[in-house]
Amino acid sequence: MRAAFRQGIRHGIPIGLGYLSVSFAFGMKAVGDGLTVLQAVLISMTNLTSAGQIAALPLMAGGASLAEMALTQLTINLRYALMSLSLSRKLDGSMGTLQRLIFSFANTDEIFAVASSQPGKVGKHYLYGLMLTPWIGWSLGTFLGGAAGTLLPVFVRTALGIAIYGMFLAIILPPARENRPVRFVVLVAVALSLCFRYIPGLNSVSSGFVIIICGVLAAAAGAWRFPAEEDAA
Amino acid sequence: MKWTVFLPYLAVTAGVTYLIRMLPLTVFRREIKSRFIRSFLAYIPYAVLGAMTFPDVFYSTGDLRTAVCGVAVAVLLAWRGRSLLTVAVAACCAVALAQGFLLLIP
Numbered sequence: 001m002r003a004a005f006r007q008g009i010r011h012g013i014p015i016g017l018g019y020l021s022v023s024f025a026f027g028m029k030a031v032g033d034g035l036t037v038l039q040a041v042l043i044s045m046t047n048l049t050s051a052g053q054i055a056a057l058p059l060m061a062g063g064a065s066l067a068e069m070a071l072t073q074l075t076i077n078l079r080y081a082l083m084s085l086s087l088s089r090k091l092d093g094s095m096g097t098l099q100r101l102i103f104s105f106a107n108t109d110e111i112f113a114v115a116s117s118q119p120g121k122v123g124k125h126y127l128y129g130l131m132l133t134p135w136i137g138w139s140l141g142t143f144l145g146g147a148a149g150t151l152l153p154v155f156v157r158t159a160l161g162i163a164i165y166g167m168f169l170a171i172i173l174p175p176a177r178e179n180r181p182v183r184f185v186v187l188v189a190v191a192l193s194l195c196f197r198y199i200p201g202l203n204s205v206s207s208g209f210v211i212i213i214c215g216v217l218a219a220a221a222g223a224w225r226f227p228a229e230e231d232a233a
Numbered sequence: 234m235k236w237t238v239f240l241p242y243l244a245v246t247a248g249v250t251y252l253i254r255m256l257p258l259t260v261f262r263r264e265i266k267s268r269f270i271r272s273f274l275a276y277i278p279y280a281v282l283g284a285m286t287f288p289d290v291f292y293s294t295g296d297l298r299t300a301v302c303g304v305a306v307a308v309l310l311a312w313r314g315r316s317l318l319t320v321a322v323a324a325c326c327a328v329a330l331a332q333g334f335l336l337l338i339p
Contacts (some may be wrong), residue, residue, distance in 0.1 A: 018318045025321075035234050039243075046247035051285060053246070060234065060242050069242060073249040076285075079278040080250070084257035085265065097259055104255040109278070158294050159329040162303040165290035166311075166324035168282045169304075173311035175279065185276045189283035197288050214284035215277055222280070223273035 008129020015110045016137030023138045025163040026053055027145025033061045037146035044142035048108060048135060052076045054164055058207050072208035075215050083112040092121035099124045106131035109171070181226035189218035294328050302331040 023044055030040035035057075047053050052073050059069050084107050088100075095103070103124070111130055115122055149157060176183040192214040196202045205213070265271050294300045306327035310320045 018316075021318060022321060035239070039234060039236075039239050042243060043246065046243065047250050049250055051282060052250055055285065056242065056246050060239070063238075066241055066245050069245050070249050073246050074253065075277070076281050077250050077253045078274060079281075080254045081257045082271075082274040082277075084254050085261070088258050100258045101255060104258040105251055107254045107258070155329060155332050158296075158299070158332065159303075159325045161293040161295070162290065162300065162307070162324045162328050163321040165286050165293055166303070166307040166321035167317045168286045169290075169307045169311040169324075170315065170317045170320035172279050172282050172286070173308065174314045177312055177314075181272075181276070182279050185279050186283040189280040190287040193284040193287055211281060211284055215281040218280035218283070219273050219276040222276040223269050227268045227272050 002125040004123060004125035005129040008126040008131075009133060010129075011114050012111075012130045012133035015114065016133035018110070019134050019137040020141035020144075022050060022164060022167050023141030024145035024149075025160050026050070027142035027147075028149030028157065028160060029054070029145075029164075030057055030142070031146045031149060033057045035060070035146075037143065040146040041139055041143045045135075045139045048106060048138055049077060049080075050164065050167065055208065055211055062206070064206060064208055068206065068208045071212055075212040079109075080107055080112075083107055083109070087112060087115060090116060090118075090122055091127075092123045094123040094125070095127070099127075103127050103131065106135060108134065110134065181222055184225065185218050185222035188221050189214050192217060294332075296332075296335070298335065299328045299331040303328040 026044065027037070027040050030043065031037060035043075043053055043056070047056075055072055055076055056069065059072060084104055087107060091100070111134060115127065115130060118126070149160075152160075172182075172186055176186050193210065196205055196210045196214065265274075290304055291297055291300045294303065303324040307320050307324040310323050315323075
C-alpha cells in the first residue's frame with residue numbers, strides 16, 4: 001500500500017468517527033419517519049451529506065414532488081460546487097477525468113477542509129484513502145442508528161434528537177463570531193425561517209421551499225451587502 | 234416506505250448531490266469571475282444551516298424546556314470553537330440531564 005494512501009486513511013479517521021455519531025442520529029430519525037433500515041443506509045451510502053439528507057426526510061414522509069426534492073437538494077448542496085471548484089486547482093496530474101468522477105462523490109465539507117489544508121497538490125492515492133473511512137463511518141452509523149435506535153430507552157432517543165442541530169451550530173457559530181458578513185447572513189436566514197414558521201399564510205409553505213427561499217435570500221443579502229468578503233467566509 | 238415511492242426520491246437526492254459535486258471538478262474548471270456570485274456561493278452554507286437549525290432545534294426533543302437547555306449548551310460550546318463531536322454530544326447530555334431534572338419536580 002502506498003504511503004500516501006495510508007496517510008489519507010489516517011487523516012480520514014477523525015472525520016469517520018464524527019460521522020459515525022451524527023449519522024447514528026440520522027438513521028434513528030429516518031426509521032422514525034417511516035423508512036426501513038436498508039433504505040436509510042442506501043441514502044447515506046449514495047448521498048454522503050448531512051444537511052441534504054436531514055432535509056430530505058420530511059419531504060419523503062410528506063410525499064413532496066420530485067421537483068421540490070431536486071430544488072431543495074440543489075440549494076442545500078450548492079456549497080459543494082464551490083468546494084469542488086476550489087479543490088479542482090489543488091489536484092495533481094494523477095487525477096484524470098475518471099479519478100475526478102470518483103472523488104467528487106465524496107467531496108464533503110470536512111473532506112474538502114482536510115484536503116485543501118494539505119501542503120502542495122494532492123493525488124489519487126491520498127484522496128482515495130481520505131474518502132474511505134468517512135464513507136464507512138457515515139454508512140455504518142446510519143445502520144446502527146436505524147437498527148438499534150428503537151432499542152434505546154426513550155429518554156436517550158429524545159436526547160439524541162438534538163445531535164444534528166448541535167453539529168450545525170458547531171459549523172456556523174465559530175465563523176459567525178469571527179466574521180461580520182457571516183453573522184449577518186445567519187441572522188437574516190434565522191429571521192426569515194422564524195417568519196415562515198410563525199406568520200399565518202407563510203407557515204403553509206412546505207419545508208423544502210422554506211429552506212430554498214431562506215437560503216437564497218439570506219445569501220443574496222449577504223453578497224449584496226458584503227460582496228468583497230468571500231475569502232474570509 | 235414503499236420501494237416504488239422511495240427509489241425515485243433516492244435517485245433524485247443522490248443524482249442532484251453528485252452532479253453538484255462532480256460538474257465543477259470535471260467540466261467547469263474555470264474560475265467564477267463575478268464577485269457577487271462567488272460571495273453568494275460562499276454564504277449559502279451558513280444561510281441554509283441557520284434556517285435549518287432555527288426554529289426546528291426547539292422542537293427536536295419534544296419538550297421546549299429540555300431543548301432550550303440543549304441549545305444553550307450547544308451555543309456556548311460552539312461559540313468557543315469546540316469540535317462538532319464535542320458540541321453534539323454535550324447538547325445531548327444537557328437534554329438528558331434536563332429530562333432527568335424534570336422527572337424530579339412534580
